[in-house]
Amino acid sequence: xxxxxxxxxxxxxxxxxxxxxxxxxxxxxxxxxxxxxxxxxxxxxxxxxxxxxxxxxxxxxxxxxxxxxxxxxxxxxxxxxxxxxxxxxxxxx
Amino acid sequence: xxxxxxxxxxxxxxxxxxxxxxxxxxxxxxxxxxxxxxxxxxxxxxxxxxxxxxxxxxxxxxxxxxxxxxxxxxxxxxxxxxxxxxxxxxxxxxxxxxxxxxxxxxxxxxxxxxxxxxxxxxxxxxxxxxxxxxxxxxxxxxxxxxxxxxxxxxxxxxxxxxxxxxxxxxxxxxxxxxxxxxxxxxxxxxxxxxxxxxxxxxxxxxxxxxxxxxxxxxxxxxxxxxxxxxxxxxxxxxxxxxxxxxxxxxxxxxxxxxxxxxxxxxxxxxxxxxxxxxxxxxxxxxxxxxxxxxxxxxxxxxxxxxxxxxxxxxxxxxxxxxxxxxxxxxxxxxxxxxxxxxxxxxxxxxxxxxxxxxxxxxxxxxxxxxxxxxxxxxxxxxxxxxxxxxxxxxxxxxxxxxxxxxxxx
Numbered sequence: 001x002x003x004x005x006x007x008x009x010x011x012x013x014x015x016x017x018x019x020x021x022x023x024x025x026x027x028x029x030x031x032x033x034x035x036x037x038x039x040x041x042x043x044x045x046x047x048x049x050x051x052x053x054x055x056x057x058x059x060x061x062x063x064x065x066x067x068x069x070x071x072x073x074x075x076x077x078x079x080x081x082x083x084x085x086x087x088x089x090x091x092x093x
Numbered sequence: 094x095x096x097x098x099x100x101x102x103x104x105x106x107x108x109x110x111x112x113x114x115x116x117x118x119x120x121x122x123x124x125x126x127x128x129x130x131x132x133x134x135x136x137x138x139x140x141x142x143x144x145x146x147x148x149x150x151x152x153x154x155x156x157x158x159x160x161x162x163x164x165x166x167x168x169x170x171x172x173x174x175x176x177x178x179x180x181x182x183x184x185x186x187x188x189x190x191x192x193x194x195x196x197x198x199x200x201x202x203x204x205x206x207x208x209x210x211x212x213x214x215x216x217x218x219x220x221x222x223x224x225x226x227x228x229x230x231x232x233x234x235x236x237x238x239x240x241x242x243x244x245x246x247x248x249x250x251x252x253x254x255x256x257x258x259x260x261x262x263x264x265x266x267x268x269x270x271x272x273x274x275x276x277x278x279x280x281x282x283x284x285x286x287x288x289x290x291x292x293x294x295x296x297x298x299x300x301x302x303x304x305x306x307x308x309x310x311x312x313x314x315x316x317x318x319x320x321x322x323x324x325x326x327x328x329x330x331x332x333x334x335x336x337x338x339x340x341x342x343x344x345x346x347x348x349x350x351x352x353x354x355x356x357x358x359x360x361x362x363x364x365x366x367x368x369x370x371x372x373x374x375x376x377x378x379x380x381x382x383x384x385x386x387x388x389x390x391x392x393x394x395x396x397x398x399x400x401x402x403x404x405x406x407x408x409x410x411x412x413x414x415x416x417x418x419x420x421x422x423x424x425x426x427x428x429x430x431x432x433x434x435x436x437x438x439x440x441x442x443x444x445x446x447x448x449x450x451x452x453x454x455x456x457x458x459x460x461x462x463x464x465x466x467x468x469x470x471x472x473x474x475x476x477x478x479x480x481x482x483x484x485x486x487x488x489x490x491x492x493x494x495x496x497x498x499x500x501x502x
Contacts, residue, residue: 016135020131020132020135021131023131024131026131048458050102050103050104050105050106050108051101051103051108051126051128051130053108053109053112054101054108054112054124054126054130054140055130055131055132057112057116057122058122058123058124058130058132058136058139058140059130059131059132059135059136059140060132062132062135062136062139063132063135063136081454081455081456081458081474082458082459083458084458084459084460085460086458088103088104088128089104089458089461089471090104090105090106090108090456090471
């Protein structure tokens with residue numbers, strides 16, 4: 001079941017998610033699926049980006065849940081502090 | 094399910110904490126930002142792009158969306174979004190301070206006019222046109238004074254001048270800053286600066302929530318590092334304040350009077366005040382919550398975050414308690430010591446080992462060009478600590494900061 005879920009999530013990442021975030025120089029990798037929770041890692045322009053949380057929660061998670069309703073949550077495992085080329089850089093405001 | 098609109102600029106530090114709070118509350122989140130999301134086409138009811146500098150257009154765009162999918166609340170998370178959020182709330186009849194009041198708080202000159210009219214103690218001030226001759230402008234100013242842009246936040250562009258020469262240098266430096274495209278100053282903010290008397294004394298920040306026109310103080314922060322210029326880099330915030338109780342009460346009264354003078358009535362406020370033998374002097378009142386990641390110092394009731402309180406208030410939901418936890422807490426906004434490229438950060442683990450330190454978060458990334466005040470607009474990161482006394486919190490923050498090594502070339 002988990003392997004099936006994993007492959008469906010991977011397919012979504014390959015066909016819809018990565019083509020979208022590629023527009024900002026980013027990419028997403030599937031780390032694992034455990035107990036209907038999807039663990040992702042963000043890279044490229046997404047790593048350290050000021051809008052990464054918006055992308056994850058209102059973009060990626062929404063899309064995955066719509067396409068695969070049994071997914072309960074999508075969690076980010078990225079070390080955003082190590083991002084070397086974020087698309088948007090947070091500031092003081 | 095209630096739908097909540099969050100206005101989240103792409104450059105804000107506040108996105109993660111507000112999204113987490115919204116997720117905790119279980120509301121449907123609608124995110125508006127100043128740049129398009131890569132997923133906007135996939136989720137047009139939940140992701141939109143707004144021009145925060147054009148509140149009328151933003152309100153019109155959101156009204157169209159709300160006709161199809163109503164919104165229960167709108168929250169702007171920082172200075173850049175405060176006026177647009179107020180305009181949207183006004184158009185949709187949602188809970189927020191009035192747009193005119195929020196706009197007045199966003200413009201330091203308008204703010205001082207309102208506060209002066211309300212009898213709130215503020216420094217003497219003058220608005221000066223950037224097209225004026227700085228030498229002639231300096232003749233009408235008492236020294237020492239502080240020059241500042243009308244609309245930038247977090248001490249950006251704020252410079253002390255002790256004499257005419259320093260005034261002219263500061264004037265030119267602020268003019269150059271405001272002319273920069275990336276600063277994005279428009280209207281009066283691009284044409285004027287403010288000169289005001291330097292007020293000696295200690296500086297504090299009051300975090301509060303306005304409910305029905307009544308100010309509920311949430312936390313009073315001491316700023317133990319002296320802020321005497323020539324630039325005013327904020328570093329350490331510690332709460333609760335170590336000032337005497339009657340002084341704290343006078344700070345709360347002055348802040349409440351300032352909010353009333355501006356006409357602010359609902360939502361978060363962040364006020365900066367100086368305190369000396371003459372009492373509190375109001376420097377700023379912003380219609381937003383504390384900036385950066387600093388809100389992570391605050392927990393309320395049984396662990397509620399500041400962002401959850403703000404969202405609950407905007408949604409009209411009950412708030413169990415506005416009482417901050419008793420344990421002293423503090424944050425250090427790690428300043429940028431000099432301009433250059435951040436090559437490496439070392440000894441984060443050593444900083445984390447300091448007793449009382451809970452978190453060290455680096456927000457600048459290796460390879461990033463960093464710029465100090467007064468032109469800069471970012472921090473290297475944040476250190477958070479909790480301890481048994483405010484003095485111990487301050488000591489932990491200083492110790493942790495001293496252990497960090499930033500290689501800037």
